[in-house]
Structure formats: C-alpha cells, structure tokens
Amino acid sequence: MGSPTVIGTTGPLEEVDVRVAGPAALTAPALAHLRALGARAAEAPDGPTGPARFAAAGPGPGGITAHTAWADVLPDADASDEATVQAATGMMHVHGRRDAAPRGLAVDYAATCAAVLTVQGLLAGLLGRARGGGGPGEVATGADRAALLTLSQYIAAANAPEAEAVPTAPGGPPFTASCGTRFELEALDPGPWARFWRELDAPEDAIRTGWPAFQFRYATACAPLPEALHRAAGAVSWARVRHAAAASGAEVCALHALAGRVTEAAAAPWTLTPYAGAGVPPAAASLPAGALPLRGLTVLEAGRRIQAPLAAHLLGLLGADVVRIEPPGGDPLRGMPPCASGVSARWLALNRGKRSVQIDIKSPAGQGELRELAAGADVFLHNWAPGKAEQFGLGADALGPVNPRLVYAYTSGWAGRLPDAPMGTDFMVQARTGVGEAARPADEPPAPSLMTLIDVLGGLVGAEAVLAGLLLRERTGRGVQVESSLLGAAETLTAPALRRAAAGRDPRRRAGFRRPLRTADGWLAPADGSADAARALAARLCDLTSDRAVAALRARGLAATVVSTDLRALPADPRLAGALTHDAHASLVVPSPWRFA
Structure with a gap:
C-alpha cells in the first residue's frame, strides 16, 4: 500500500446534498462536520426549541433523513433545551460533584454530542445503502439519548451492587500556585505523584491519602484531596511547580484562556487519508434488508480507558462485530469496582457485547497474530501512545500491505498539532484548550469538569471518523488512514465560545448561567429562556417541593424540570419510563443513541 497520499476523492460526502433545519444548538456542530466531510449543506433554521431535521441525498441509491430532538426518551416538557436535558439525565449532578451541589455545564455538551451522533447516523445509513442492502431511510436521536450515553459509566457504577473503591465527596483539582496560576496535574502512576508533591514539601500522609482519590477522579467525577496538597501548591511559584513536574515525571498544564486559543489554527476534528494505488473491489453485497448498517463488518479494537473503547462500542451498536485486543491476563479494568456479577460496571458500559482476544503485542509472535487478524478485518482502531504502533510494527504502513481495504483508525490526544502540548x-x-473556562459561567473560576467530557466526546468523534473512513472506502475501493483526537473534540465543543472570543465578545456565559434553584427537597432547573423569570421567583420556590415548584413555573408558562441528584433513582424515574434496562450481568444499560427505520 505504501505511504498515504491524498487522491481526488477525499471527502466521503462529496456530491452529497444535505438540507438542514432546526435550532442552532442541535444543527451547528453537525453542519460543520458535514461540510468538513465534503457535503453541500444548506441551512434553514426552524425556531429555537423544535427538533432538527437533516435530509441527505447523493449519487448513491436513495437518501436518508435524520431527526434530532431535545427529547426522544424523556417527555418534551422535561427536555425542552440543553439546561433541562442536563438536569433530568443527571448530568448537572455529575458535573457538580466536586462542588457538592448540581451545576449546569455552560457549554452545550448534550447538544454537541447529539449533533455528532446525528452525523454518525447519516454516515451509517449512507454506508448501509452503499453496501447494497438498502439501508435505513430514517434515523432519529435526541439530546437526552446523547446525555444518557455520556453518563453511562456513572449510571452503571451508581446502580451496581458494590460500593465505589473511594468515597465520592466534594473536591478536586485544579491547583493554584502562589502567583495565582491555576493548573492541572497529571500522573498516571503513584511514583511521579509522590515525587512531585515531595518536591513541593507536602506532608507524606497527605501525599499517601491523596493518591487514590486523584487516581479514581476519572471514574467518580470528584477528588476529595487533602487540603494540605492545595496549600503546598499555593505556597510556591508557578516556576517551582514546573520544576517539580520536570524533576518528578509528572506533568502540569496551566489553564489556558479561550481568547488565546483564537490565534491557534483550528482544523477538522479528524483526517481521512486514502492510500494510493488501485482500488480493490468490495465483496459482493450481503447486507440483508433491515439489518443494522455495519452488520458483517469486523472491527479490531486495541483501546484503553474511554476514547477508543467507546468509539468501538458505538460501532458495535451499529452492527459491527467488535474484537477487543487485550493484554495477557485480560484488561485489568475488568475488575475495577464497583462490579456486577464480578465484572466492572464501568467496563461493561463501554465493552459489553465485544469479543476479546488476549495478545502480547510486545512480542514478535503477538504482533504476527494481530497482523493475521487485521488481514480479515475492516477496521483497526487504537489509542496507544504516539509512536507505540510503529515501534511494534503495527502502524498503518505495516498493516496496509496485509489488507489494502483496511480502515486504520488512530484516536489520539493532540493529532500532532500543538508542539507544546502536555500529556494527551x-x-x-x-x-x-480553554474547556475549563468555557464549561463554567463568568462568576465561577475556570476549572476543567471532572466529568470526562473530552474522553467521551473524543470517542464519539472517533466513531464518526471511522464511519466516514468506511464510507470513503466504499467510494474509492482503497483503505483509509483515519486520525481523530481529543483536541478535535475539544475544538468542536468550544467552537461557539471561540467564535464569541474572535468577535471581541466575552467567550464565557454570564454569571449564574444554568445554575439550578433550591427547593424544599432538592433542586429544579429552568430552561435557559425561562431562567431570569424563574430566578425572580426563587424565594417562593425554595419553600415548595421540587415537583410543586416545577408545576408552579409551568403554570406561569415557564419551562423547567426537576434536577436528578441520585443516579441510583434513575431506573425508577417516571420521566425515563423504563428506558434503562439490564444486561446479562445485571448491570444497567442506557438506551441506544439511535432509532433506525
């Protein structure tokens, strides 16, 4: 196959016309991605709160229509916009764990994820038709379905029969140096963690007791660290912090402002590079009518943590046979508590339904075994550290000659775009990337959310890129090298804030934005358009139960819903009406993000 070179058709949606109508929050991210994939997209906004509609037609057989609503599982009254979707699904609760109270994300996270899922649905439907099986004519999703998907690990863990390995209590990074510089710290092992804090003269007991909470913050969305660690960071300069990181093997990154990101060149969230050479004809079409679009395709996934495993999970939900490559002895995260029937509930949320093969990729024999599997696969997907695939002889140039129709997908951290980038x-x-600033309104100090916003959105963008690569393969007959990144996901999420910054406006949402209101027994969240009027009634609402307070607001023509603050209560929440089910391990399962027809 040789080295990749761009050929004439590099956009899988070239010559595809897409007509789009609906609220900008649901359509704008999808429009940007569709256009980056080569589509001719015409926009006709259709009101601020209604559903979005995408109608795609191209040179292939038939077209496909996608419908994206705020509410597809929840009642319309409880999911009328971004704020109410975040509230009803538990997103405000998870994001607010570090602050001991529910907080709304100031970015349109559910809508952005729904938009990426919409593009996935369109690509999958067009791919199904290109494969000769007719394919679906319609696909539907909702911001509520997207939100539940992004929360699936937290929901599964909360409803497992076992307890968390560490307490879920308020607290967490970022840290603040004596000069006021706020920074994130990363250490993947306890050695660099301990050495970093010893360089800052932190107490040994605080170093020891802080590590478990810090290590599990990816899982729990909070990190109740000893206050002594924050004091140690606050007693030294930023220069000393950086010196400690360099001496210890840990990494630090100052929180960057959105205004500074405006001058950094943005790019599409993925690259699709077909390989040179003659195209290879596809096998005879064998996709049965009514089958899921990826049925009959094989995905090899060698992923860790969230990004690549979630991307492969989505491909599996679309019908692919996913074969997970695990190290000898199996993925250690299978046993990460809390467990259901002996298997980690979080692991199941990302990996249920996959087949697994144990391969030692560090050995020549294991590398040969993976090459043999790649010879019969359609996709090879990984998120290894930069250069690791090439080190083991498993890069695109090595696997390409084995299978000239392979879609080789790398979900990276930075895509090599930022030379000064820290650990990805x-x-x-x-x-x-300024997400820590964009995610909080103007009256809150910038702080990255401890909910894994970018890992999850990065997984969605990774699956989108693979689907685009598969569709491009159908059009060219050639294998495709695909790379997506967490950086691309972050830029997709912060695009509206960056546009505000570029126009000279404040990139952050106003003070108090999406802040829930107290009631006698909990919290309620007004819709964004009803927030000012609801806040004026806050003194009266705090004496009412949440249900009565919401009813009182709706009687005045205002939109609001009760904030879900206990993920264990979601299965019985009448708003979800049985949408959450259980797998064979009795672990909770969120609904598929799409409905095909």
Missing part, C-alpha cells in the same frame, strides 16, 4: 489526557486537554 482528558483533564490536560480541557486545561490546554
């Missing part, structure tokens, strides 16, 4: 993990990417 969720919270470091949030810090470096």
Whole structure:
C-alpha cells in the first residue's frame, strides 16, 4: 500500500446534498462536520426549541433523513433545551460533584454530542445503502439519548451492587500556585505523584491519602484531596511547580484562556487519508434488508480507558462485530469496582457485547497474530501512545500491505498539532484548550469538569471518523488512514465560545448561567429562556417541593424540570419510563443513541 497520499476523492460526502433545519444548538456542530466531510449543506433554521431535521441525498441509491430532538426518551416538557436535558439525565449532578451541589455545564455538551451522533447516523445509513442492502431511510436521536450515553459509566457504577473503591465527596483539582496560576496535574502512576508533591514539601500522609482519590477522579467525577496538597501548591511559584513536574515525571498544564486559543489554527476534528494505488473491489453485497448498517463488518479494537473503547462500542451498536485486543491476563479494568456479577460496571458500559482476544503485542509472535487478524478485518482502531504502533510494527504502513481495504483508525490526544502540548489526557486537554473556562459561567473560576467530557466526546468523534473512513472506502475501493483526537473534540465543543472570543465578545456565559434553584427537597432547573423569570421567583420556590415548584413555573408558562441528584433513582424515574434496562450481568444499560427505520 505504501505511504498515504491524498487522491481526488477525499471527502466521503462529496456530491452529497444535505438540507438542514432546526435550532442552532442541535444543527451547528453537525453542519460543520458535514461540510468538513465534503457535503453541500444548506441551512434553514426552524425556531429555537423544535427538533432538527437533516435530509441527505447523493449519487448513491436513495437518501436518508435524520431527526434530532431535545427529547426522544424523556417527555418534551422535561427536555425542552440543553439546561433541562442536563438536569433530568443527571448530568448537572455529575458535573457538580466536586462542588457538592448540581451545576449546569455552560457549554452545550448534550447538544454537541447529539449533533455528532446525528452525523454518525447519516454516515451509517449512507454506508448501509452503499453496501447494497438498502439501508435505513430514517434515523432519529435526541439530546437526552446523547446525555444518557455520556453518563453511562456513572449510571452503571451508581446502580451496581458494590460500593465505589473511594468515597465520592466534594473536591478536586485544579491547583493554584502562589502567583495565582491555576493548573492541572497529571500522573498516571503513584511514583511521579509522590515525587512531585515531595518536591513541593507536602506532608507524606497527605501525599499517601491523596493518591487514590486523584487516581479514581476519572471514574467518580470528584477528588476529595487533602487540603494540605492545595496549600503546598499555593505556597510556591508557578516556576517551582514546573520544576517539580520536570524533576518528578509528572506533568502540569496551566489553564489556558479561550481568547488565546483564537490565534491557534483550528482544523477538522479528524483526517481521512486514502492510500494510493488501485482500488480493490468490495465483496459482493450481503447486507440483508433491515439489518443494522455495519452488520458483517469486523472491527479490531486495541483501546484503553474511554476514547477508543467507546468509539468501538458505538460501532458495535451499529452492527459491527467488535474484537477487543487485550493484554495477557485480560484488561485489568475488568475488575475495577464497583462490579456486577464480578465484572466492572464501568467496563461493561463501554465493552459489553465485544469479543476479546488476549495478545502480547510486545512480542514478535503477538504482533504476527494481530497482523493475521487485521488481514480479515475492516477496521483497526487504537489509542496507544504516539509512536507505540510503529515501534511494534503495527502502524498503518505495516498493516496496509496485509489488507489494502483496511480502515486504520488512530484516536489520539493532540493529532500532532500543538508542539507544546502536555500529556494527551482528558483533564490536560480541557486545561490546554480553554474547556475549563468555557464549561463554567463568568462568576465561577475556570476549572476543567471532572466529568470526562473530552474522553467521551473524543470517542464519539472517533466513531464518526471511522464511519466516514468506511464510507470513503466504499467510494474509492482503497483503505483509509483515519486520525481523530481529543483536541478535535475539544475544538468542536468550544467552537461557539471561540467564535464569541474572535468577535471581541466575552467567550464565557454570564454569571449564574444554568445554575439550578433550591427547593424544599432538592433542586429544579429552568430552561435557559425561562431562567431570569424563574430566578425572580426563587424565594417562593425554595419553600415548595421540587415537583410543586416545577408545576408552579409551568403554570406561569415557564419551562423547567426537576434536577436528578441520585443516579441510583434513575431506573425508577417516571420521566425515563423504563428506558434503562439490564444486561446479562445485571448491570444497567442506557438506551441506544439511535432509532433506525
């Protein structure tokens, strides 16, 4: 196959016309991605709160229509916009864990995820038709379905029969140096963690007791760290913090402002590079009518943590046979508490339904075994550290000759775009790209969310890129090298804030934005358009139960819903009406993000 070179058709949606109508929050991210994939997209906004509609037609057989609503599982009254979706699904609760109270994300996270899922649905439907099986004519999703998907690990863990390995209590990074610089710290092992804090003269007991909470913050969305660690950071300069990181093997990143990101060149959230050479004809179409679009395709996934496993999970939900490559002895995260029937509930949320093969990729024999599997696969997907695939002889140039129709997908941290980038993990990417500023309104200090916003959105963008690569393969007959990144996910999420900054406006949402209101027994969240009027009634609402307070607001023509503050109560929440089910391990399962027809 040789080295990749761009050929004539590099956009899988070239010559595809897409007509779009609906609220900008649901349509704008999808429009940007569709256009980056080569589609000719015409926009006709259709009101601020209604559903979105995407009608795609191209040179292939037939077209496909996608419908994206705020509410597809929840009642319309409880999911009328971003704020109410975040409230009803438990997103405000998870994001607010570090602050001991529910907080709304100031970015349109549910809508952005729904938009990416919409593009996935369109690509999958067009791919199904291109494969000769007719394919679906319609796909539907909702911001509520997207929100439940992003929360699936937290929901599964909360409803497992076992308890968390560490307490879920308020607290967490970022840290603040004596000069006021707020920064994120990353250490993947206890050695660098301990050495970093010893360089700052932190007490040994605080170093020891702080590590478990810090290590599990990816899972729990909070990190109740000893106050002595914050004091140690606050007693030294930023220069000393950086010196401690360099001496210890840990990494630090100052929280960057959105205004500074405006001058950094943005790019599409993925690259799709077909390989040179003659196209290879596809096998005879064998997709039965009514089958899921990826049925009959095989995905090899060698992923860790969230990004690549979630991308492969989505491909599996679309019908692919996913084969997970695990190290000898199996993925250690299978046993991460809390467990259901002996298997980690969080692990199941990302990996249920996959087949697994144990391979030692560090050995020549294991590398040969993976090459043999790649010879019969359609996709190879991984998120290894930069250069690791090439080190083991498993890069695109090595696997390409084995299978000239392979879609080789790398879900990376930075895509090599930022030369000064720190370690490519969720919270470091949030810090470096200004997500920590965008996610909080103007009266809250910038702080990356401890909910894994970018790992999850990065997984969605990764699946989108693979689907685009598969569709491009159908059009060219050639294998495609695909790379997506956490950086691309962060830029997708912060695009509206960056546009405000570029126009000279404040990129952050106003003070108090999406802040829930207290009631006698909990919290309620007004819709964004009803927030000012609801806040004026806050003194009266605090004496009412949440249900009565919401009813009182609705009687005045205002939109609001009760904030879900206990993920264990979601299965019985009448708003979800049985949408949450259980798998064979009795672990909770969120609904599929799509409905096909």
